[in-house]
Amino acid sequence: MKLKLCTWQEVDTYLQESDGIIIPIGSHEQHGPTGLIGTDAICPEVVAHGAGSREGIMVGPTLGIGMAQHHLGFAGSITLRPRTLAAVIHDVVQSLDRHGFRHIYFLNGHGGNITTVNSAFQELYADFSLHGGYGAEAGFHLKLGNWFTGKRVTRLSDELYGDRNGSHGTAAEISLTYYAYPEAVKNAELEPRKAPDGSFRDAADFRRRFPDGRMGSDPSDCCPEHGERLFEAAVADLIEDYQQFLKS
Ligand SMILES: [Zn+2]
Numbered sequence: 001m002k003l004k005l006c007t008w009q010e011v012d013t014y015l016q017e018s019d020g021i022i023i024p025i026g027s028h029e030q031h032g033p034t035g036l037i038g039t040d041a042i043c044p045e046v047v048a049h050g051a052g053s054r055e056g057i058m059v060g061p062t063l064g065i066g067m068a069q070h071h072l073g074f075a076g077s078i079t080l081r082p083r084t085l086a087a088v089i090h091d092v093v094q095s096l097d098r099h100g101f102r103h104i105y106f107l108n109g110h111g112g113n114i115t116t117v118n119s120a121f122q123e124l125y126a127d128f129s130l131h132g133g134y135g136a137e138a139g140f141h142l143k144l145g146n147w148f149t150g151k152r153v154t155r156l157s158d159e160l161y162g163d164r165n166g167s168h169g170t171a172a173e174i175s176l177t178y179y180a181y182p183e184a185v186k187n188a189e190l191e192p193r194k195a196p197d198g199s200f201r202d203a204a205d206f207r208r209r210f211p212d213g214r215m216g217s218d219p220s221d222c223c224p225e226h227g228e229r230l231f232e233a234a235v236a237d238l239i240e241d242y243q244q245f246l247k248s
Contacts (some may be wrong), residue, residue: 001052003060011099014058020103020246021058021096022238024048025117027066027110030074032169032195032214033188034222036177037076040066040109043173043234046180047147048107050235057242060096063088066113070200073207082116089120097140103246106144107238109173117144143245148172150237153230160226164194166217168210172230174219179227194218 001014003021026041036042041064052059067085071077080088089106096104106117121142128138147153153172161171178185195214200206207213 001056001058002049003058006058011058015100018058018246019101020105020242021060021101022048022052022105022107022242023060023092024062025066025106025108025110025113026062026064027068027071027112028064029066029068029071029077029079029110030169030213031174032217032219033190033212034186034219035169035174035214036181036184036186038064039169039173039177042109042177042180044107044109044147046176046231047234047238050231051238051242054235055239055242058101060092063092066110067116068110068112070112070203070206071213072203074213082119085113085116086120086123089117090124093120093124093140093142102139103141103248104143105242105245106142108144108146109148111146111167114144114146141245141248143248145238145241145245147234147238150234150241152233152237156230156233160229161218163216164218166195166215166219167197168215169195169213169217169219171217171219171222172226174217175222175224175226176230176234177227178222179224179231182224185224190214190218190220193220 024044031039041062045062048059065078067082068079157165157172165171195217197216
């Protein structure tokens with residue numbers, strides 16, 4: 001179920017059966033010469049919608065802009081500051097909690113969001129610990145899951161790409177976007193074929209170390225067929241993890 005396609009009465013009815021929701025969260029940033037700018041938002045969105053339609057899980061709007069300051073050296077990348085992203089998470093959780101959503105699962109597509117989103121969760125819990133009074137407990141349960149670290153996806157990524165998957169502009173995420181949007185498959189020269197790996201600080205430093213935008217990846221054999229297999233693996237991982245989360 002997609003929240004954006006429901007009426008408020010349908011949401012009320014859903015809440016009588018379930019208090020869970022999945023919110024895809026991603027980023028809008030460069031992904032190298034063959035990766036789409038929207039990769040990190042597209043991947044969790046299609047996986048969440050896959051799980052949502054199969055299991056009747058409510059899926060909220062995709063938060064498509066994340067914390068990507070280090071990609072601003074490349075055209076088209078957009079970032080929120082960490083504190084802006086944390087404020088967005090805070091307000092989204094409080095809005096959903098007001099309606100009775102108690103299990104709020106953020107399905108993430110971007111490693112750069114992880115620290116900030118977990119920090120936002122701690123702010124929300126701190127409100128209760130500091131101001132809730134003795135014995136007060138937050139009604140909501142929050143979880144951040146990464147579509148790309150589930151056990152089935154990890155096993156398949158290793159099988160398909162091994163150490164050529166990389167850590168940014170990964171072969172797995174690019175294949176998944178090619179499955180979702182076959183009309184957007186890209187072809188470009190990759191030199192070197194496997195990109196360098198390492199750490200970085202700001203946007204200029206990132207661009208100097210990783211000139212074409214990739215980190216550690218070789219996406220030269222990415223294809224929709226690989227993407228379809230990754231999609232099925234990611235949907236199965238998500239359904240399992242979400243159902244476990246609902247029991248918390
Ligand atoms: Zn990515």
